[in-house]
Amino acid sequence: MTPKERVLAALNRCATDRVPVDIFHGGMYPELELRLKAHFGVLDSEAVRLALGQDLRWVCPIYLSGGPPAAEWPTRSYFGGPFLATYADGVGERPLRNVSTVAEVERYPWPSPDAFDYASVATLAQTYRGYAIVAPGEWAPIFCRISELCGMERAMTMLVQEPAIVDAMVEHITDFYLEYYRRVLDAAPGLIDIAQTGDDLAGQKGLLFSVGTFRRYFKKPLGRLFELIKSRGVRVMFHICGAVQDLVPDLIDIGLDILMPLQFSAVGMDPRTLKAEYGRHLCFYGGIDVQHTLPHGTPEEVRAEVRERIDILGSGGGYILASSHGLLDEVPTANVLAMYEEARRYGCSHL
Amino acid sequence: MELRQIYEYTVSGNAPKVKELTEQALAEGVAPGEIISKYLIPAMAEVGDRFERNEFYVPELLIAARAMQGALAILKPLLTDTDLKPAGKVVIGTVKGDLHDIGKNLVSMMLQGAGFEIVDLGVDVPPEKFVDAVKQSKADVVALSALLTTTMPSMKTTIDALQAAGLRERVKVVIGGAPVTQRYADEIGADGYAPDANSAVRRTRQLLGLA
Numbered sequence: 001m002t003p004k005e006r007v008l009a010a011l012n013r014c015a016t017d018r019v020p021v022d023i024f025h026g027g028m029y030p031e032l033e034l035r036l037k038a039h040f041g042v043l044d045s046e047a048v049r050l051a052l053g054q055d056l057r058w059v060c061p062i063y064l065s066g067g068p069p070a071a072e073w074p075t076r077s078y079f080g081g082p083f084l085a086t087y088a089d090g091v092g093e094r095p096l097r098n099v100s101t102v103a104e105v106e107r108y109p110w111p112s113p114d115a116f117d118y119a120s121v122a123t124l125a126q127t128y129r130g131y132a133i134v135a136p137g138e139w140a141p142i143f144c145r146i147s148e149l150c151g152m153e154r155a156m157t158m159l160v161q162e163p164a165i166v167d168a169m170v171e172h173i174t175d176f177y178l179e180y181y182r183r184v185l186d187a188a189p190g191l192i193d194i195a196q197t198g199d200d201l202a203g204q205k206g207l208l209f210s211v212g213t214f215r216r217y218f219k220k221p222l223g224r225l226f227e228l229i230k231s232r233g234v235r236v237m238f239h240i241c242g243a244v245q246d247l248v249p250d251l252i253d254i255g256l257d258i259l260m261p262l263q264f265s266a267v268g269m270d271p272r273t274l275k276a277e278y279g280r281h282l283c284f285y286g287g288i289d290v291q292h293t294l295p296h297g298t299p300e301e302v303r304a305e306v307r308e309r310i311d312i313l314g315s316g317g318g319y320i321l322a323s324s325h326g327l328l329d330e331v332p333t334a335n336v337l338a339m340y341e342e343a344r345r346y347g348c349s350h351l
Numbered sequence: 352m353e354l355r356q357i358y359e360y361t362v363s364g365n366a367p368k369v370k371e372l373t374e375q376a377l378a379e380g381v382a383p384g385e386i387i388s389k390y391l392i393p394a395m396a397e398v399g400d401r402f403e404r405n406e407f408y409v410p411e412l413l414i415a416a417r418a419m420q421g422a423l424a425i426l427k428p429l430l431t432d433t434d435l436k437p438a439g440k441v442v443i444g445t446v447k448g449d450l451h452d453i454g455k456n457l458v459s460m461m462l463q464g465a466g467f468e469i470v471d472l473g474v475d476v477p478p479e480k481f482v483d484a485v486k487q488s489k490a491d492v493v494a495l496s497a498l499l500t501t502t503m504p505s506m507k508t509t510i511d512a513l514q515a516a517g518l519r520e521r522v523k524v525v526i527g528g529a530p531v532t533q534r535y536a537d538e539i540g541a542d543g544y545a546p547d548a549n550s551a552v553r554r555t556r557q558l559l560g561l562a
Contacts, residue, residue: 085450087451087452087453087498088450088451088452088453088474089452089453089456090450090452090473090474091450091474152453153413153453153456156409156410156413157410157413157414157417159410160364160410160411160414161414203409203547204529204546205546205547206405206408207408208408208409208410209408209409209410210408213408213410290500291500291529291530292530292532295500296500328500328501329501330500330501
């Protein structure tokens with residue numbers, strides 16, 4: 001099977017020659033990647049992907065800048081906030097921290113979909129022919145963007161106290177993403193298999209806000225985005241970590257196909273229950289623990305976790321194996337190798 | 352006036368109402384300590400319980416804490432030494448290398464709501480700053496937060512620094528944050544671990560023999 005055939009078969013819950021594997025979100029942290037390049041004796045990232053057996057390729061349009069506000073990634077995103085410090089309220093400038101009227105939201109220089117080169121999507125997707133293409137491999141959050149622009153505490157209290165301002169921000173953010181996704185999808189018709197989006201809506205013990213709040217603000221906008229993606233025959237993968245089980249029925253309701261990244265250390269996130277209850281509607285992505293097993297465990301512990309995930313989630317297809325979040329530099333090289341070797345070895349015979 | 356309304360409006364997070372009623376109660380001669388101990392602290396305990404039962408989430412907890420803080424800002428300057436003793440003094444901060452503050456702030460608010468005096472050192476706090484703060488404030492508890500697997504080791508460095516400064520026996524150390532576990536707390540010699548803001552209050556009270 002080609003990697004693309006393998007991924008599509010798994011997503012269709014058909015037999016595969018082995019469990020498909022991915023590098024979380026398409027890439028790893030730079031120092032770890034350097035160590036893997038040294039290990040394999042190769043020079044470029046694509047050679048590392050080949051060596052690990054990665055079945056997916058992640059593609060995003062190229063950011064051209066020019067669209068206001070200037071993006072100084074990662075300290076300032078193209079939305080204008082300190083993206084990497086979304087959850088550190090004391091860090092960076094929050095351009096809408098003191099917003100008090102809808103008019104101020106309207107006046108804000110929201111990013112323009114014109115600031116990207118969409119033609120690059122088709123070029124890259126063609127370069128990676130034979131692989132399952134994720135495009136856009138985008139973190140397209142709505143609530144998280146509000147947190148980025150206002151600070152997270154403010155974003156939280158606004159949900160209760162300033163619904164009109166939240167609605168106005170949700171509308172601008174959604175409009176941007178709808179157009180951005182539309183252009184990506186239409187730039188490479190027939191070449192894209194999965195479109196990714198996501199948001200941060202849960203902690204490790206439960207949702208950050210109630211299911212009712214999710215329905216009030218976010219379910220419809222997300223539904224519009226999911227609908228657009230599916231109208232182009234592309235599957236929706238949604239990134240949401242933490243204890244998210246209470247949201248899963250709502251996400252299925254608006255058409256979710258693939259749930260990522262499966263943080264099983266969070267309360268109530270049991271792989272058996274998720275597979276048993278939702279396996280008919282949902283495929284799963286991720287699951288190898290980046291908080292405990294991968295950074296602190298032994299290679300044998302990593303292998304054992306890989307086998308367990310394949311036994312439970314891989315049963316009958318519907319599973320792409322990857323880490324439960326980004327592979328950070330601190331993860332020992334041996335553990336990364338153990339994860340992919342075991343997935344390729346055990347994943348052949350136990351599906 | 353019905354003093355119980357202070358409790359109810361704190362639970363529902365109506366800051367303007369809590370402020371107005373607090374001022375009214377003071378004008379009617381109610382002791383500041385009584386407003387705190389009989390209405391504000393029980394209100395925040397109720398908020399914590401609802402949070403634990405998934406009836407309240409972070410937004411509700413935050414607006415209740417803001418309402419309480421508004422009242423405390425009026426009441427604290429009026430407290431005399433005999434009026435109301437804090438439940439204890441807590442030095443809190445996110446450890447060196449880590450800039451995440453939301454979890455630490457929630458714990459801080461809930462401890463404050465339980466009657467603790469808080470010395471908040473902020474984020475990216477080096478071990479020596481914790482040591483100095485404990486010396487100066489004579490704190491009973493040091494609360495350490497870390498959100499990253501890469502910054503967890505700073506918790507151990509901080510505990511080691513307290514040990515080296517001869518302060519370790521004088522304070523209890525509680526730790527928390529996304530990657531932190533009870534096992535890790537045991538490994539680095541912390542006294543307690545809490546997975547969320549409400550249990551942090553409970554654990555702190557237990558460690559000080561208050562519950």
